[in-house]
Structures are given as C-alpha cells and as structure tokens.
Amino acid sequence: MSIFSSGDPLNAIVCDVGQYATKIGFAGEDYPRAYFRSNVAAIREGDDPNAPKTKTTTTTSSNDDQKQKEKRRPIVDLNYDYYNRPICSRASDPKEWHDGNWETQNPVDATTGLWYDPHSYNESSGGGADWYDQLELMVQHGYKTSLANAQPENHPFLLMEKSYNPPPIRQQTLECLFEGALQMPAVFLAKDATLACYACGRTTGTVVDMGYGGTTVTPVYEGYVETKGIHRSPVGMLEMDERILQTLDHFGSKQKQPPFLPLYQVKHNKSTPRRADPFHHLARLYVAQGCREEGVGAAVDTTSTAVAFAARNAPFTLPDGQTVNIPPNHRFAVANLLLDKDEQERRDEIVEARKKKLSSYINDANANSDNDKETKVFTDASAVGISSTRRGRKRQASSPKKETPQPKTSFSNRLLQKACIPYLQTYLEEHLTASPLPAMVCDAAYRCDRDQQPQLLGNVVLAGGGACLGPTEQAVPDFLREKVETMIHAHTPGWRVKVLSPGITERKVCSWLGGSILGSLGTFHEMWITRAEYEEYGTAIVNRKCP
Numbered sequence: 001m002s003i004f005s006s007g008d009p010l011n012a013i014v015c016d017v018g019q020y021a022t023k024i025g026f027a028g029e030d031y032p033r034a035y036f037r038s039n040v041a042a043i044r045e046g047d048d049p050n051a052p053k054t055k056t057t058t059t060t061s062s063n064d065d066q067k068q069k070e071k072r073r074p075i076v077d078l079n080y081d082y083y084n085r086p087i088c089s090r091a092s093d094p095k096e097w098h099d100g101n102w103e104t105q106n107p108v109d110a111t112t113g114l115w116y117d118p119h120s121y122n123e124s125s126g127g128g129a130d131w132y133d134q135l136e137l138m139v140q141h142g143y144k145t146s147l148a149n150a151q152p153e154n155h156p157f158l159l160m161e162k163s164y165n166p167p168p169i170r171q172q173t174l175e176c177l178f179e180g181a182l183q184m185p186a187v188f189l190a191k192d193a194t195l196a197c198y199a200c201g202r203t204t205g206t207v208v209d210m211g212y213g214g215t216t217v218t219p220v221y222e223g224y225v226e227t228k229g230i231h232r233s234p235v236g237m238l239e240m241d242e243r244i245l246q247t248l249d250h251f252g253s254k255q256k257q258p259p260f261l262p263l264y265q266v267k268h269n270k271s272t273p274r275r276a277d278p279f280h281h282l283a284r285l286y287v288a289q290g291c292r293e294e295g296v297g298a299a300v301d302t303t304s305t306a307v308a309f310a311a312r313n314a315p316f317t318l319p320d321g322q323t324v325n326i327p328p329n330h331r332f333a334v335a336n337l338l339l340d341k342d343e344q345e346r347r348d349e350i351v352e353a354r355k356k357k358l359s360s361y362i363n364d365a366n367a368n369s370d371n372d373k374e375t376k377v378f379t380d381a382s383a384v385g386i387s388s389t390r391r392g393r394k395r396q397a398s399s400p401k402k403e404t405p406q407p408k409t410s411f412s413n414r415l416l417q418k419a420c421i422p423y424l425q426t427y428l429e430e431h432l433t434a435s436p437l438p439a440m441v442c443d444a445a446y447r448c449d450r451d452q453q454p455q456l457l458g459n460v461v462l463a464g465g466g467a468c469l470g471p472t473e474q475a476v477p478d479f480l481r482e483k484v485e486t487m488i489h490a491h492t493p494g495w496r497v498k499v500l501s502p503g504i505t506e507r508k509v510c511s512w513l514g515g516s517i518l519g520s521l522g523t524f525h526e527m528w529i530t531r532a533e534y535e536e537y538g539t540a541i542v543n544r545k546c547p
C-alpha cells in the first residue's frame with residue numbers, strides 16, 4: 001500500500017509564497033517554522049557578487065534591449081538580509097560597501113499578484129522565467145534554514161496559490177516542484193481563500209485577504225471558490241507604505257530638508273554611499289512599514305471607543321532620532337486608501353495605472369506570440385509543460401549519470417504568457433476594482449447565487465497581515481462589520497454580518513494555518529498528486545486533482 005493511502009502521518013510541508021513574505025513549516029504545527037521576506041536581492045549565473053556594478057555608458061537601441069532581456073541568465077542565488085546594509089559589505093570602510101551586481105527580485109508580480117514574469121526569458125535555462133528560479137530557491141532557503149534535516153524529496157508539499165491563478169501557471173508550478181532541484185514526491189496546490197476559511201473552522205465564507213501587494217475578496221462555498229465573485233483591489237500594505245513615506249517626509253521636524261535617511265546611512269554617519277534606487281527605496285519603505293506596524297502610520301477610523309485613542313497626534317521616531325508627529329487625519333487617510341470612499345480619486349488613479357500595465361502585458365504577449373513559430377503547440381492551455389533544456393540541465397547537475405528524459409512538451413516563458421492572455425483579460429475586466437473594501441465584500445457576495453448570499457455574508461473571514469491594522473486588534477473587524485451591515489441592511493434588513501478573524505499573531509498566517517490543518521488530515525492522503533501520477537498524466541493533472 002502506498003504511504004499516501006495508509007493514513008500514516010506524512011510530515012507534509014506547507015508553504016505560502018506571498019508578495020511580502022514566504023511562510024513555510026510542517027503540517028499539523030500551529031505556526032510556520034520560517035517567515036521570511038519574498039522581496040529578495042538576486043544574483044545571476046556568472047555575476048561576481050563582490051565586483052562593483054559596472055556602469056554601461058554606451059546607449060543601446062530598444063531592439064538591443066529586447067535581445068538583452070531575452071538573454072537574461074538564470075538566477076542562482078538570493079540574499080534575504082539586505083534592507084539595512086549593502087550586500088557586498090566585507091570591506092572595513094563603509095565607503096567601499098556596494099551591492100555589486102545584485103538586483104531586487106520578487107517571485108510575485110506586483111501588477112497581478114501572481115507568479116508571473118512578463119519580461120524575462122532565460123535563453124540558457126530553456127526559456128524558463130525568473131519567478132521559476134526564485135520559487136525554487138525560495139523553497140530551498142526555507143528547507144535549509146528552518147526545516148532541520150528535512151529534504152524536499154522526502155516530504156509531500158502543499159503550496160498555496162491565489163484563487164485566480166490561471167491553469168497554465170499552476171501547471172508550470174507543478175513542473176517546478178516535481179522537476180529541477182526540488183524533486184518533490186507529492187504535491188498539492190490549494191487556494192489560499194479556502195484555507196483561510198478552514199483556519200476559522202468554516203467551509204463557507206467571504207474571505208478578505210489584506211496582503212502586501214493588494215487586497216482580494218473571495219467567496220468560498222462549501223470548500224469551493226466561486227470565481228465569479230472574486231474582487232481584487234490593487235491597494236495593499238505597499239501602497240499604504242508609499243503614502244506613509246510621503247507623510248514622514250512632509251512632517252519631518254526639519255521642514256524643507258531633503259527626504260529622511262534610512263537606517264543604513266544613519267548607522268555609519270552618512271559615510272555609506274547612497275545605494276542604487278531600488279535598494280535605497282526599499283530601505284526607506286522599511287522605515288515606513290515600521291511606522292505602520294507600530295500603529296502610528298495608519299489607523300482605522302472606527303466609531304467605537306478606539307477613536308479617542310486614535311485621535312491624538314502620534315509620535316514616530318525616524319532612524320536619525322528625530323520625532324515626527326503624525327496628525328490623525330493623515331493616519332486615517334492612509335487606511336482609507338483601502339477602506340473608505342473618501343479616497344476614491346486616489347484609488348481610481350492606482351487602478352488605472354494597474355490596468356495600463358496589464359494591458360501592456362497582454363499586448364506584449366500577443367505581439368511575441370505573433371512572431372513565434374511554436375505557438376501552435378500551446379493553443380490549448382493544458383499543453384504547457386516541461387522545458388527540455390532546463391530539465392536536462394538540472395537533472396544533470398544533481399546526478400550526472402542519469403539519462404536526460406525526453407520532454408513531454410517544450411515550454412518557454414513566451415508561450416506561457418500567450419496561454420495566460422485570456423485569464424489576464426478576465427482579471428482586468430472582472431476582478432480588478434477601485435471600490436472600497438466594504439463595497440467589495442458586498443459585491444463579491446451579490447455576484448453569487450441568491451441562496452448562498454446570507455451564508456457568505458454571515459461568515460466574513462479576515463486574513464492577511466494587513467488585517468492587523470490598528471489602533472486596536474478589533475479595529476478592522478469592527479469597521480468592516482459596521483460598514484457591510486449598513487450597506488446590506490438597505491436591501492435585506494434581517495441579514496446578520498459576522499466577521500471572523502483569528503488573533504493578531506495568527507491573522508497574518510491565517511491561510512498557512514488552514515494548509516497546516518488540511519495537510520495533517522489522514523483523509524487528505526488520497527488528494528496528493530503523486531510523482532507516479534505526474535509522470536503518467538503530465539502537468540495537466542493539477543487542474544483535475546486540485547480544484
């Protein structure tokens with residue numbers, strides 16, 4: 001009898017790769033073993049991490065740029081600890097510190113919130129994309145640092161994904177986990193919204209996931225996502241932090257001074273040279289994030305007793321020791337970017353910018369596929385599959401004597417992009433919204449069948465780190481319940497709204513907790529996609545076995 005049907009504990013690994021943080025740990029435990037930033041510094045094959053960054057002085061035509069992009073080498077290493085100090089910092093004199101050829105990367109695309117990579121095309125990795133390399137390295141990092149002696153090939157792996165993740169990306173993810181360096185024995189992809197419901201002891205509910213790159217509202221009915229009701233606002237904690245940065249610069253006690261300095265510059269008496277823009281900006285965002293997490297930068301304007309507490313000017317100390325007093329109207333405005341109709345104009349601007357970016361993804365994918373002789377293979381999304389060169393390269397690296405298997409199909413990032421076009425179009429037209437959060441919750445439920453609506457609104461599940469916004473633990477749940485109730489009582493006075501959310505420490509890993517519960521159930525064993533099934537049916541099995 002296979003271990004997957006015997007009911008024995010399998011010590012499955014549960015992993016959530018979000019735009020802000022990756023959470024990874026053993027199923028059955030009550031907190032992830034590792035919680036680390038997904039926004040990493042990455043280095044490509046052949047780049048010397050200690051060499052200073054070479055500045056190119058020659059100007060290249062856009063055609064050359066395109067070629068350059070297409071020849072990007074695969075990412076080989078990631079650095080997770082670079083926020084407050086330059087990466088190549090071995091020299092004793094801070095003036096010589098630099099970031100070498102490291103660049104900032106995130107496996108999650110900021111525009112869609114998906115593991116999607118619109119620009120990169122690694123020729124040498126058989127057409128794979130950056131997110132593919134990063135996902136692999138990210139999971140390996142989790143194993144190395146926090147999962148003691150666990151080896152990826154010995155543990156089934158439950159990975160959570162966004163509810164609107166398109167089938168071609170799911171297939172490609174499955175390939176990444178079974179092939180390459182990871183060689184998992186069994187895999188399951190679960191929807192984060194369904195898992196958040198499980199974590200709150202429900203199988204039906206409207207899940208509000210307030211994440212870093214955006215906020216998603218997903219109706220889940222009896223364990224299945226109701227896709228037609230999914231709403232996503234591009235306003236997440238990142239947008240709030242950008243707004244807090246402006247506030248901190250504006251209210252810095254030395255008025256008309258340059259923007260405040262991040263920690264890495266203050267620590268060394270400003271002798272550290274200013275880092276390249278993305279690193280410098282991230283270091284400043286880190287300060288803004290601290291300001292938000294302390295409950296100073298953003299506050300929810302509830303009508304409960306919390307108001308009195310929130311209505312004072314709140315002091316925040318910058319890395320250089322100066323204190324900034326942030327008035328309540330600014331703190332409320334930051335949270336209202338997502339929560340209330342006051343900030344509708346700003347939200348419209350953000351959504352418009354995202355729509356433009358998405359349209360450019362779709363146009364690029366269309367243009368690329370017009371020139372692509374191979375596209376006929378991928379007119380059906382289920383055909384997206386293994387990259388022969390990549391599989392050969394990785395397998396040879398781990399066991400040189402093994403024969404390289406023949407590819408089932410040939411995959412490239414360009415072809416994956418083409419397969420994703422219809423799903424991106426749906427995301428653009430149906431999911432993306434500029435509504436405030438309470439309206440998103442009502443709309444999501446109203447798009448479902450009438451007989452499902454009372455249950456969906458009676459179980460609003462709050463998940464994600466953004467749901468921890470202050471000034472009190474209950475600020476977001478109370479605010480949401482009051483507003484949603486007011487809205488629905490205009491049409492259906494008898495309906496009750498209940499907002500469920502775990503305590504503040506568990507809220508930011510709510511979906512992970514649901515995965516931990518699911519992965520430890522004996523009855524879940526037969527759900528895994530085993531390696532034998534993957535080898536027999538190929539990547540398309542993910543769409544059949546993981547609903």
Ligand SMILES: Nc1ncnc2c1ncn2[C@@H]1O[C@H](COP(=O)(O)OP(=O)(O)OP(=O)(O)O)[C@@H](O)[C@H]1O
Binds near residue numbers: 019
């Ligand atoms: N106690 C807290 N108070 C305020 N914010 C918090 C707290 N804890 C975490 N956060 C914020 O939550 C955010 C991360 O949330 P989460 O882990 O849900 O994001 P993610 O899942 O990685 O992102 P996404 O859902 O966009 O992929 C961070 O911006 C972090 O600052």
